[in-house]
Amino acid sequence: xxxxxxxxxxxxxxxxxRAQYPGYVQLNDPVAFKLQFSAASQTxxxxxxxxxxxxxxxxxxxxxxxxxxxxxxxxxxxxMEYSEPFQYLMILNNGNIYVKNGAKENTVGTKSNxxxxxxxxxxxxxxxxxxxxxxxxIAKIFEGKTNWIVELTPKAKTLGELFQHINITVDRKDFTxxxxxxxxxxxxxxxxxFINKELNATIPDALFVH
Amino acid sequence: xxxxxxxxxxxxxFRPVFQSDLYxxxxxxxxxxxxxxxxxxxxxxxxxxxxxxxxxxxKFFDFEFSGRDQFxxxxxxxxxDKKPVITTLRKDFELLLFKHTDTGNAYALRNNGEFFHxxxxxxxxxxxVTDSACGSLIKMQRASSTKPVVEAKFxxxxxxxxxxxxxxxxxxxxxIALKHxxxx
Numbered sequence: 001x002x003x004x005x006x007x008x009x010x011x012x013x014x015x016x017x018r019a020q021y022p023g024y025v026q027l028n029d030p031v032a033f034k035l036q037f038s039a040a041s042q043t044x045x046x047x048x049x050x051x052x053x054x055x056x057x058x059x060x061x062x063x064x065x066x067x068x069x070x071x072x073x074x075x076x077x078x079x080m081e082y083s084e085p086f087q088y089l090m091i092l093n094n095g096n097i098y099v100k101n102g103a104k105e106n107t108v109g110t111k112s113n114x115x116x117x118x119x120x121x122x123x124x125x126x127x128x129x130x131x132x133x134x135x136x137x138i139a140k141i142f143e144g145k146t147n148w149i150v151e152l153t154p155k156a157k158t159l160g161e162l163f164q165h166i167n168i169t170v171d172r173k174d175f176t177x178x179x180x181x182x183x184x185x186x187x188x189x190x191x192x193x194f195i196n197k198e199l200n201a202t203i204p205d206a207l208f209v210h
Numbered sequence: 211x212x213x214x215x216x217x218x219x220x221x222x223x224f225r226p227v228f229q230s231d232l233y234x235x236x237x238x239x240x241x242x243x244x245x246x247x248x249x250x251x252x253x254x255x256x257x258x259x260x261x262x263x264x265x266x267x268x269k270f271f272d273f274e275f276s277g278r279d280q281f282x283x284x285x286x287x288x289x290x291d292k293k294p295v296i297t298t299l300r301k302d303f304e305l306l307l308f309k310h311t312d313t314g315n316a317y318a319l320r321n322n323g324e325f326f327h328x329x330x331x332x333x334x335x336x337x338x339v340t341d342s343a344c345g346s347l348i349k350m351q352r353a354s355s356t357k358p359v360v361e362a363k364f365x366x367x368x369x370x371x372x373x374x375x376x377x378x379x380x381x382x383x384x385x386i387a388l389k390h391x392x393x394x
């Protein structure tokens with residue numbers, strides 16, 4: 001009887017994990033995945049892509065859709081440029097976040113602001129693939145047929161207040177992120193799809209300077 | 211300013227109507243700026259939800275205005291979760307939403323051709339300033355017992371929801387600017 005109960009509990013736990021992301025199985029030993037991920041990241045110097053961002057306000061049954069272009073260059077240069085439905089530019093460069101909103105510009109040095117530092121790091125980690133090594137998160141990896149889902153749960157209270165967890169969908173083809181989904185406490189979530197990705201194209205440094 | 215007879219309910223025609231409207235928003239406080247998107251939505255039960263997020267989708271706050279004077283906070287980031295900030299935002303939005311303008315003890319004052327329709331609040335007065343014929347809304351003001359504290363203007367468009375809104379505080383550096391993002 002005891003053995004039956006233990007078996008049922010184990011099946012229940014496995015079933016729960018399986019049901020969490022239908023079609024995906026959690027990797028109990030992610031070492032092999034981390035090694036492959038790390039090796040693939042070494043070969044990526046630049047990424048450029050289009051993106052579509054969908055903000056879901058679930059209680060209001062509303063979606064706010066925005067679009068733009070994205071560039072990444074090793075080691076830590078990011079340019080995210082929204083064109084629809086508004087003009088908004090963000091550049092991460094050397095620990096600084098530069099933002100241009102319409103005509104107004106602003107630079108925030110992340111050194112003086114821990115939360116900004118953490119957000120800066122998440123963005124780069126999602127893109128670069130170093131999310132698994134980010135000490136601010138507990139990472140779980142789920143394997144599917146065509147991609148993996150890396151589920152990041154914040155350890156720190158400040159980040160935890162913003163996000164319940166962040167899921168990165170990693171393409172099996174090239175180990176780059178194709179989707180970043182940020183789930184907030186309370187049911188709202190934001191999904192960014194990276195499409196028309198181009199790897200290792202020449203991207204001038206000037207794109208990351210303002 | 212002299213007291214005059216003007217029917218304060220004449221301002222109701224300027225009350226903004228929000229269905230589900232998105233505004234490009236800039237908030238400036240003491241030289242610092244936060245930008246994002248403000249969604250103002252009238253829910254099926256007639257309550258009004260106001261949600262402010264940054265461009266990445268991180269939510270700053272989610273407020274509900276319902277009934278005559280119910281106010282609920284669904285969520286708010288810790289940096290804004292301070293009573294003076296919440297009270298200021300609440301009162302600014304109540305001014306914009308024409309809250310507490312049931313006629314009651316309302317009155318009207320004239321000042322140089324402008325008519326100030328005053329609606330006493332729990333503290334202070336909200337004024338809706340029109341031309342003498344109450345044909346156009348010039349500005350809105352929240353005033354203490356002695357002077358204006360907040361001034362707001364909105365520029366309507368054909369749909370009834372404002373095309374743009376400017377709110378500025380007189381006694382400290384705090385402004386909110388909203389610009390409507392038309393739906394595709």
